[in-house]
Amino acid sequence: MMQRILEPELMEEAAQVKAYAEAGFSEPHGHFIELLKAAIDDPAFVTCMGECAISLPEFNQ
Structure with a gap:
């Protein structure tokens, strides 16, 4: 470990x-936020957040 x-x-x-x-x-x-939105809209973007869901106003526009 470092x-x-x-x-x-x-x-x-x-x-x-x-x-x-x-x-x-x-x-x-x-x-x-704009870069993150673009990444999330990209089908190649994969994330593992367990059972959590993103519920932020910036993503629900």
Whole structure:
């Protein structure tokens, strides 16, 4: 088994925390959802989620 090596804390200064908090993540997050939708619509996409079903508003449009 590979030993896990933790990364050092990256936001140690108040300015770093403020910049992260003010960053806009809606574009990359939205892009991820679009890629996921495309993958799910692809017949080659296979996933095993046990007996769970996806029930998210983003997928029911």
